[in-house]
Amino acid sequence: MNRSLTRVASLLPAFERVDCFVLKLDFVSITTEFNTQLDRLRIQLPDEEDLTGSVQAILRLQDMYDIPAKEIAEGSIGGLNTGELNADACFELGRIAYEDGDYYHGFHWMAIAKERLDKETNKTTDMTEILDYMAWTAHELGNDKLALELTEELIELELDEYARQNDENAKTRMKHLADLKNKAKSNDIEEGDTVLIRNEVKKNKLTPIFDPRPQTVIKKKDNSILTMINAWLDDRDHLVVDRVQNRIKAVTGLDLDSADALQVANYGIGGHYDPHYDFSIRDDDDTSETEKRDGNRIATFLLYMTDVDAGGATVFPIIDVRVLPKKGTAVFWYNLRRSGKGIMETRHAACPVLVGTKWVSNKWIRTRGQEFRRPCGLTEDE
Ligand SMILES: O=C(O)CCC(=O)C(=O)O
Numbered sequence: 584m585n586r587s588l589t590r591v592a593s594l595l596p597a598f599e600r601v602d603c604f605v606l607k608l609d610f611v612s613i614t615t616e617f618n619t620q621l622d623r624l625r626i627q628l629p630d631e632e633d634l635t636g637s638v639q640a641i642l643r644l645q646d647m648y649d650i651p652a653k654e655i656a657e658g659s660i661g662g663l664n665t666g667e668l669n670a671d672a673c674f675e676l677g678r679i680a681y682e683d684g685d686y687y688h689g690f691h692w693m694a695i696a697k698e699r700l701d702k703e704t705n706k707t708t709d710m711t712e713i714l715d716y717m718a719w720t721a722h723e724l725g726n727d728k729l730a731l732e733l734t735e736e737l738i739e740l741e742l743d744e745y746a747r748q749n750d751e752n753a754k755t756r757m758k759h760l761a762d763l764k765n766k767a768k769s770n771d772i773e774e775g776d777t778v779l780i781r782n783e784v785k786k787n788k789l790t791p792i793f794d795p796r797p798q799t800v801i802k803k804k805d806n807s808i809l810t811m812i813n814a815w816l817d818d819r820d821h822l823v824v825d826r827v828q829n830r831i832k833a834v835t836g837l838d839l840d841s842a843d844a845l846q847v848a849n850y851g852i853g854g855h856y857d858p859h860y861d862f863s864i865r866d867d868d869d870t871s872e873t874e875k876r877d878g879n880r881i882a883t884f885l886l887y888m889t890d891v892d893a894g895g896a897t898v899f900p901i902i903d904v905r906v907l908p909k910k911g912t913a914v915f916w917y918n919l920r921r922s923g924k925g926i927m928e929t930r931h932a933a934c935p936v937l938v939g940t941k942w943v944s945n946k947w948i949r950t951r952g953q954e955f956r957r958p959c960g961l962t963e964d965e
């Protein structure tokens with residue numbers, strides 16, 4: 584999981600460099616062909632959104648499986664080697680958690696980023712940024728004393744930086760910051776007093792530290808769709824698909840002429856599927872054409888095509904059943920009673936993949952053609 588994040592993260596700056604380089608090359612030789620090639624490459628490479636997605640996936644996993652941040656950072660989750668994170672990746676985790684309003688994880692990830700950065704010879708991120716976020720998150724968590732201490736540490740660093748720059752403007756700011764630092768020390772901060780945030784200091788515009796920073800509310804999307812990729816394979820597409828289909832037919836004794844094509848799905852880091860039913864609960868007005876023709880999904884045949892190193896179980900919360908993915912195995916269940924009524928106990932979900940990737944196939948079998956293979960019972964609940 585960490586390796587994917589590092590890969591996404593490491594490709595980002597490289598690509599930004601390409602962009603900068605191209606912008607600088609302001610002469611005619613940048614042909615349309617060159618730009619077309621570049622656009623093609625851009626589609627294949629991860630962008631900022633991919634990075635945010637990967638980071639959010641890791642935070643979701645951390646939450647769901649209650650994994651200490653340190654284990655993720657050190658790349659050893661429950662004894663599995665998941666690859667170490669550098670200070671910059673930890674910083675990204677802290678930043679996204681902060682932007683999601685999760686100050687607890689935000690602070691902890693920043694603290695780890697700080698620790699890691701101290702040890703790095705080739706620095707991957709900027710200490711002042713880390714301290715800035717730490718101070719804010721500490722404040723949000725109600726620990727103003729710690730926020731002040733971190734602020735002092737930040738000022739100290741900024742002062743060093745200004746001293747190195749040694750320009751007049753910087754000296755004035757330096758004096759101002761030194762005054763603030765003394766105030767902070769004597770705990771004399773009053774309302775309206777101005778204490779630094781790195782970016783504001785940079786812009787020479789100081790803001791009171793205890794003003795809540797405007798929140799960027801990132802609305803959580805339903806990641807079940809975002810983190811799982813799927814494709815539909817028809818039995819005519821490949822001999823193997825046809826063979827799989829025949830086996831399912833033999834094992835279940837059901838007719839597959841009305842079944843959906845085989846769905847193949849891949850879950851990446853943190854990939855999951857929220858609890859759901861495979862049959863439709865729509866009312867008559869809303870019934871799809873497929874359903875009108877072939878009926879509701881009477882049964883599900885779920886095949887596991889890979890082992891998953893950690894996470895990724897299929898769970899049925901109502902009946903308290905958990906199925907661990909194992910390559911070459913499958914689960915089969917009826918979604919409908921003989922009467923055609925949906926079985927509510929079939930509600931199920933795919934837990935986030937923690938380590939590794941997960942490949943599954945789904946064969947959804949429909950009611951048309953099952954009249955004599957699975958005849959109706961005498962009562963509604965049979
Ligand atoms: O991947 C899994 O474990 C379950 C998938 C599933 O429920 C579905 O695709 O409908």
Ligand SMILES: [Fe+2]
Nearest residue numbers: 859860861931
């Ligand atoms: Fe499902």
